[in-house]
Amino acid sequence: MRRAPATRRLLAWQLGLLAVVVLCWYALTEAGVLSPFFFGRPLVVAGKLVDWFGSGAIFAHLGVTLLETLLAFVAGTLLGVGAGLWLGLSPFAAALLDPYIKAVNAMPRVVLAPIFAMWFGLGIWSKVLLGITLVFFIVFFNVYQGVKDVNPAIVDNARMLGASRRQLLRFVYWPSALSWVFSSLHAAVGMAFVGAVVGEYLGSAKGVGYLILQAEGSFDIDAVLAGIVVLTVCALLLDHAVTRVERRLLRWRPGQRDSGTH
Amino acid sequence: MPAVELRGVTVSFAGADGGHTALRDVDLEVAPGEFLCIVGPTGCGKSTLLNVVAGLVTPDAGEVRIAGAPLAGLNRAAGYLFQADALLPWASARDNVAAGLVFRGVARDEARRRAEDWLARVGLAGCGERYPHQLSGGMKKRVALAQTLVCDPKILLMDEPFSALDVQTRSLMENELLSLWAADRKSVIFITHDLEEAIALGDRVVVMSAGPGSRPLASHAIDLPRPRDVTEARLAPRFLELQRELWHSLRDEVRKRQRATEEA
Numbered sequence: 001m002r003r004a005p006a007t008r009r010l011l012a013w014q015l016g017l018l019a020v021v022v023l024c025w026y027a028l029t030e031a032g033v034l035s036p037f038f039f040g041r042p043l044v045v046a047g048k049l050v051d052w053f054g055s056g057a058i059f060a061h062l063g064v065t066l067l068e069t070l071l072a073f074v075a076g077t078l079l080g081v082g083a084g085l086w087l088g089l090s091p092f093a094a095a096l097l098d099p100y101i102k103a104v105n106a107m108p109r110v111v112l113a114p115i116f117a118m119w120f121g122l123g124i125w126s127k128v129l130l131g132i133t134l135v136f137f138i139v140f141f142n143v144y145q146g147v148k149d150v151n152p153a154i155v156d157n158a159r160m161l162g163a164s165r166r167q168l169l170r171f172v173y174w175p176s177a178l179s180w181v182f183s184s185l186h187a188a189v190g191m192a193f194v195g196a197v198v199g200e201y202l203g204s205a206k207g208v209g210y211l212i213l214q215a216e217g218s219f220d221i222d223a224v225l226a227g228i229v230v231l232t233v234c235a236l237l238l239d240h241a242v243t244r245v246e247r248r249l250l251r252w253r254p255g256q257r258d259s260g261t262h
Numbered sequence: 263m264p265a266v267e268l269r270g271v272t273v274s275f276a277g278a279d280g281g282h283t284a285l286r287d288v289d290l291e292v293a294p295g296e297f298l299c300i301v302g303p304t305g306c307g308k309s310t311l312l313n314v315v316a317g318l319v320t321p322d323a324g325e326v327r328i329a330g331a332p333l334a335g336l337n338r339a340a341g342y343l344f345q346a347d348a349l350l351p352w353a354s355a356r357d358n359v360a361a362g363l364v365f366r367g368v369a370r371d372e373a374r375r376r377a378e379d380w381l382a383r384v385g386l387a388g389c390g391e392r393y394p395h396q397l398s399g400g401m402k403k404r405v406a407l408a409q410t411l412v413c414d415p416k417i418l419l420m421d422e423p424f425s426a427l428d429v430q431t432r433s434l435m436e437n438e439l440l441s442l443w444a445a446d447r448k449s450v451i452f453i454t455h456d457l458e459e460a461i462a463l464g465d466r467v468v469v470m471s472a473g474p475g476s477r478p479l480a481s482h483a484i485d486l487p488r489p490r491d492v493t494e495a496r497l498a499p500r501f502l503e504l505q506r507e508l509w510h511s512l513r514d515e516v517r518k519r520q521r522a523t524e525e526a
Contacts, residue, residue: 151346151348153344153346153347153348154348154349154350154351156318156342156344156348157342157344157348157349158350158361158365159318159336160316160318160336160340160341160342161341161361161362161365161409161410161413162338162362162365162366162413163361163365164365167364167365171350171353171361171364171365172350175350175352175353176352178352179352250352251393252351252352252353252354252393252394252395253351253352253395254395
């Protein structure tokens, strides 16, 4: 995809901003204004990253964290879409479950992490379960809203054109919910990482969260920061992948750049 | 046998204030191949009337017969052109037109071929790949018209379909509607709040009373010659006479009604 010159210039400015922040950090810690013990040093952080990736030591940990994240993301999304479609289309079930859904959603679900650790042990499954509970509700609420928000004129029109209940679901409710699903997936990516990393903090033997916890235990702030950088980059990459799929599937939406016929 | 027959149809809607009666004791007949226009003030239950004929609303009392058979559930013989934009925003113009055929079990390739054919008939050849948001208001109405007509309904229900269009586009669409209708003479119920539009298009104009509890007040045959050009027809002396007659009956009914409410 070709970028417009304005977009390219903006990107240059954005990278410039990053460079300025890192430079300030470098200058302040080298000059001793900020204590390197508490704030780390950019060159040492970079050295850590080179070391981790150079020796391959990071890959085992990163692999575990990414696996947990992806499993939580996919399973949470599927469950959220299924539940959202179901409740959106059956008002009785929605009314029945409404107070429970509100309660579970209001609860800070991170507190479930110890329970999951007890039930599923310290392996990946307790983290995946935690991630699922976080992802599920974001996706669920959006799909539920998307199904209920379908323009009634569109539903009536499809019915008059002869759509059966199943065809309404496939040709009307599902595509309508899909645009809502994608807006929720961006938030869900972050939540899947939260589930994995918080789960690893609370008890694990592998993963980037475990790595950060270890570093924190030995007051190695540079390693903590390096771990954060790795997680942030991974989350950005996953978010970017979601955007790519979104552009492809939601071509019909106004404002999509690659619509082309204008 | 009338294509559509309503006997004593009453429709009420429940509401917080005890609800209201949209239609009271409506009798109406539409002959096969007749172009019937229904005029009435805003909020007089015109759309409800159409929804009853479509089977989207079940009357609380009275009877609906389609070609002699009582209507149960959706009216499968009817095509409905809504006032609001009701195209599938996520489907291209071609897939929108093909939708009705796909729902009815026509193979997708065949449905698309027939859709392209209909797009050409409504003057949108080559626009099949576009999505609704890439079409103007008039083009969307054309797609909606093709979407309804491709299913070849016996009865065509139209709810102020052109009210959102500018004057030129509107006359253009009205003329195209008339020529499409002339080709195979479906029964049409066309709803509008515009008396001129009703006279220009219809074989007969039914005037509805103001709501709540509205019903047809008067029925006027429109004896303008066909085929008609709506812009030309509006300039004919007979058009002005008809317009005057209809206004008079409308005014008399409104006065009668006012007196009745004052006495009550």
